[in-house]
Amino acid sequence: MKLRFAAVLLLPCGLAHAEPRITQNDFGGAGLLQTPTARMAPAGELSVNANRTDPYSRYSVSLQPLDWLEGSFRYTAITNRPYGSEALSGSQSYKDKAVDAKVRLWHESHWAPEVALGFRDIGGTGLFSSEFFVANKRFDNFDFSAGIAWGYIGNRGDFDNPLGYVSNRFDTRPALEGTGDVNSGAYFRGKPSLFGGVSYQTPWDRLSLKLEFEGNDYKNEPKDNEIKQDSPINLGAVFKVTDSIDLSAAWERGNTAMFGVTFHTNFVSRKAPAKTYDPTPEPLPAKAPTTSMEQVNWADVSRRLQQNAGYKVERISQRDSELIVYGEQQRYFHSSKAVGRASRILDNSVNDDIDWFTVVNKRYDLPLEETSLPRQTFREVINNEEPLEALHRTTEINPAMPHNEKTLYTEAPQHFSYGVGLGFKQNVGGPDGLLYQFSADADAEYRFNRNTWWSGLLSANLVNNFDKFVYDAPSGLPRVRTDLRQYLTTSNTTMPLFQLSHAEQLDKDLYGMVYGGYLESMFAGVGAEVLFRPTGERWSLGADLNWVRQRDFDQGFALRDYSVVTGHITGYTDLPFDTLAAVSVGRYLAGDWGTTVDISREFFNGVRVGAWATITTASSAEYGEGSFDKGLYLSIPFDEMMSMSTMRRANLVWAPLTRDGGARLSRSYQLHSMTDSREGDMFYRNFEKITE
Incomplete structure (x- = not known):
């Protein structure tokens, strides 16, 4: 039977060889089976992995924010070990959380060869922590890897640690279990082992094979697990079901089967769905209308600008040969697409006296940026008479400034708007296992004027498994977040948001906002924020100050006794590799003082990947398991996933634990995100959408 199967695999040998594929290992991250390789997925890759190798079930997400940096976070269920006492967690198995x-x-x-340095379990309990150097060299369809590892991957301890000649502290590796801290005190300590292997891309592009020699002998497994290894050689295969799904199978330790599945996509190379539900852009006329500016039906122009270009018009003005539209974009995530559609509408509506179209983008009456393009060049590009580069060179983005101009039309403000949608909440990693809730959410907004508004959100439970939510984490601080269970289980209908806000442009580069009400699901109060964002600079500086009081568990109008003054000064700056750093210093909800560092990467299509860490005056004992606040997040524009244009985002946040230390107020409106379009980066990176 085995020989016949091998013959079938060799039948297509006359076919052209497929390009070798980069696949995930058992732990998450590019690699073979139990071991990593030096290979990296393309920038923008996201992989969701699940596999089973008795007694471990592993669930991981791997992200590739840069072409030279890979990050993963993982849950491992040690299924033959309980999380704790039966009174604490029932039959739940032990869950290990880790960041690689x-x-x-x-x-x-x-x-x-390609060479990489890696750290496994740098921000978790340390049960599977390891450090390694690994090199890869490709020969035709074979990709060979070899490395040296300390810790879990190198538990066999093939030889004395060479770093022991530098200091004898490297000769022994300290035991780390359950701390949740960064395991820097154990890095490169203890006896290391060698590991390596080879992957082979078969002539059939759907199938790749793996062989590895691992450096772990399974004699020092977490939680004193007794695992038998008959062989350090593992064999496996990966089958590409579709471009987005891989199935894996392997024979590991010489006695145990592994089965796994990987779902993956790439936010850089993938194409967003065709916007089949968007209105068709207006075609350009054969020649400009001859109607005078006084005879134009501006109310109809305003209606078309909203329906087709997504702009809720405030007013339309003229300055010499320039036509200016002031409005707030409410549909299109890519501003270049909105400006192009608006230009088509204006070109269809006004005579040849107008040479330039300018759109001033506003957000709650905050003037953000004005985009100006030459009418004639735009027409020539749309009609394929000039290349897109000609329009790119002549299109201008400038800070929105007051002009001496003639107002042609003013739109009456629309006061009330609302929407409905599906909400999702999850909590995972505690003794209660995976907890989730789907809800029906209704949001509403009432604008008293263009920069003063009320916003609210009502959430009704549809389905959840919160009946399993019985565990309240211990805390040495005021319970500002660890009362999560009560907030999720007390009421089936909640009011996460009920807020009044007012925003203003205080100076050319200075914005301000005041707000009050029920600001988030756990806190109500009042606050203010200012932001200095100089035009043309790659940095900005903001500050917020809030007095808040804890809300009742049912998230109605009642309040609890705990109150606190909290706020931060935050500096934002661009870093190399299209990354953004945000550093905040201030006071947190539990009264602790400290600093949060947030590093993120935004791709050309708006997908953002980031990580944060917070260190405060709260001691490790006060904070509890985890020692300090940290996490990863992924923000995906719905525009990348839907067949209709939208400005909404899906925000996925992963934190290993819910703790009170380093907890910040979760505000719905923040000036930095509200003014993002001032930089113009997204406009030029997606300039080709101006023709859509």
């Missing part, structure tokens, strides 16, 4: 990172040190060349 891998950095490319050297790119493969004709002679030199």
Whole structure:
């Protein structure tokens, strides 16, 4: 039977060889089975992995924010060990939480291999922590890897630690279990082992095979697990079901089967769905209308600008040969697409006296940026008479400034708006296992004027498993977040938001906002924020100050006794590799003082990947398991996933634990995100959408 199967695999040998594929290992991250490789997925790759190798069930998400940096976070269920006492967690198995990172040190060349440095379990309990150097070299359809590892991957301990010649502290590796801290005190300590292997891309592009020699002998498993290893050689295969789904199977330790599945996509290379539910852009006329500016039906122009270009018009003005539209974009995530559609509508509506179209984008009456394009060049590009580059060179983005102009039309404000949607909440990693809720959400907004508004959100439970939510984490601080269970289980209908806000442009580069009400699901209060965002600079500075009081568990109008003054000064700056750093200093909800560092990468299509860490005056004992606040997040524009244009986002946040230390107020409106379009980066990166 085995020989006949092998013959079938060899039948297509006359076919052209497929390009070798980069696949995930058992733990998450590019690799073989139990071991990592130096390979990196393309920038923008997201992989969701699940596999089973008795007694471990592993669930991980791997992200590739940069072409040389890989990050993963993972839950491991040790299914033959309980989370705790039966009174605490019932029959729940032990859950380990971990964060991994891998950095490319050297790119493969004709002679030199690819080299990477990696850390497994750097921000978890340390049960599977490991550090490694690994190199890869590709020969035709074979990709060979070899490395050296300390910790879990190198538990066999093949030889004495070479770093022991530097200091004898490297000779022994300290035991780390359950701390949740960064395990820097154990890095590169203890006896290391060698590991390596090879992957083979078969002539059938759907199938790749793996063979590895691992450095773990399974004699020092977490939680004193007794696992038998008959062989350090593992064999496996990966089958590509579709471009987005991989199935894996392997024979590991010489005695145990592994089965797994990986779902993956790439936010850089993938194409967003065709916008089949968007209105068709207006075609350009053969020649401009001859109607005078006084005879134009501006009310009809305003209606078309909203329905087709997404702009809720405030007013339309003229300055010499320039026509200016002031409005707030409410549909299109990519401003270039909105400006192009608005220009088509204006070109269809006004005579040849107008040479320039300018759109001033506003957000709650905050003037953000004005985009101006030459009418004639725009027409020539749309009619394929000039290349897109000609329009790119002549289109201008400038800070929105007051002009001496003639107002042609003013739109009456629309006061009330509302929407409905599906909400999702999850909590995972505690003794209660995976908890979830789907809800029906209704949001509403009433604008008293263009920059003063009320906003509210009502959430009604549809389905959840919160009946399993019985555990309240211990805390040495005021319970500002660890009362999560009560907030999720007390009422089936909640009011997460009921807020009054007012925003203003205080100076050319200075914005301000005041707000009050029920600001989030756990806190109500009042606050203010200012932001200095200079035009043309890659940095900004903001500050917020809030007095808040804890809300009742049912998230109605009642309040509890706890109150606190909280606020931060935050600096934002661009870093190399299209990354953004935000550093906040201030006071947190539990009264602790400290600093939060947030590093993120935004891709050309608006997908953002980031991580944060917070260190405060709260001691490790006060904070509890985890020692400090940290987490990862992924923000995806719905525009990338839907067949209709929208400005909404899906925000996915992963924090290993819910704790009170380093907890910040979760505000719905923040000036930095409200003024993002001032930079113009997204406009130029997606400039081709101006023709859509």
